[in-house]
Amino acid sequence: MxxxxxxxxxxxxxxxxxxxxxxxxxxxxxxxxxxxxxxxxxxxxxxxxxxxxxxxxxxxxxxxxxxxxxxxxxxxxxxxxxxxxxxxxxxxxxxxxxxxxxxxxxxxxxxxxxxxxxxxxxxxxxxxxxxxxxxxxxxxxxxxxQTAEERYFHFNKLFPGFVQRVPQYMLASYLGFTPEFLSKIRAKKVL
Structure with a gap:
């Protein structure tokens, strides 16, 4: 156990x-x-x-x-x-x-x-x-x-699976920005 x-x-x-x-x-x-x-x-x-x-x-x-x-x-x-x-x-x-x-x-x-x-x-x-x-x-x-974008990409590189596990608002809070800003960062990455 x-x-x-x-x-x-x-x-x-x-x-x-x-x-x-x-x-x-x-x-x-x-x-x-x-x-x-x-x-x-x-x-x-x-x-x-x-x-x-x-x-x-x-x-x-x-x-x-x-x-x-x-x-x-x-x-x-x-x-x-x-x-x-x-x-x-x-x-x-x-x-x-x-x-x-x-x-x-x-x-x-x-x-x-x-x-x-x-x-x-x-x-x-x-x-x-x-x-x-x-x-x-x-x-x-x-x-x-680091800039907010640098923090996100650094964290994503270290813990790629983790980024998908937690709700966006929790991850944004941990990284020091808003969920809306995180959406913008992710949208840029896709473009």
Whole structure:
């Protein structure tokens, strides 16, 4: 049941059968329909989610009332409002299923227990967080140093299948422009 996560972990650290069994006893799996919320603004984020199948997004509502997507998570990616999760404070974000999604969740109450029982997982999560932080830094750099068209074509080159998976308004929000502008970029590409 948790083999996708075990396979992902094995790319970074090796777990014994006993460690896998211990980890499995502290995990839960969930399925969410498209547009379902895993977290809403003002709630406390109670879990860190590993996507087995599907797509989740993390977003907030800006001062103009527009949704601003800050992160996507597809297969083998983690997603959480880390600040809310770690400090158990109300979230300023939403986590929503962009498509029907299956996840494996680590509940906050088991977070430290997992590290105490399986110290190797601290290394795993450190490596994952380093990759996530690096990707976040590059996204911010691209927002400030590339034109909207350059951002779209760069993202499309890196994740060609992903561009077709998510609704246009979510992708536009993530890339920092309006859905109408994204339509114009796509129309130019076709011409």
């Amino acid at each position: 948790f083999s996708p996560l075990y396979n992902h972990i094995s790319k970074f650290v090796d777990l014994s059968d006993d460690e896998r069994e211990t980890l499995g006893s502290l995990l839960k799996s969930f399925s969410f329909k498209k547009k379902a919320f895993l977290l809403e603004h003002g709630e406390i984020c109670r879990a860190n989610y590993f996507v087995v199948k599907g797509c989740l997004r993390l977003y907030f509502i800006d001062i103009k009332g527009a949704e601003q997507t800050t992160q996507f998570a597809i297969e083998n990616w983690w997603i959480s409002d880390l600040t809310s999760f770690m400090f158990q404070k109300p979230s300023a974000f939403f986590i929503q299923a962009a498509e029907a999604t299956e996840v494996i969740a680590i509940d906050h109450r088991h977070h430290d227990e997992i590290f105490n029982k399986i110290p190797k997982l601290e290394r795993y999560f450190r490596l994952i967080l380093q990759k996530t932080h690096q990707a976040s830094q590059m996204r911010i750099k691209f927002l400030y140093s």
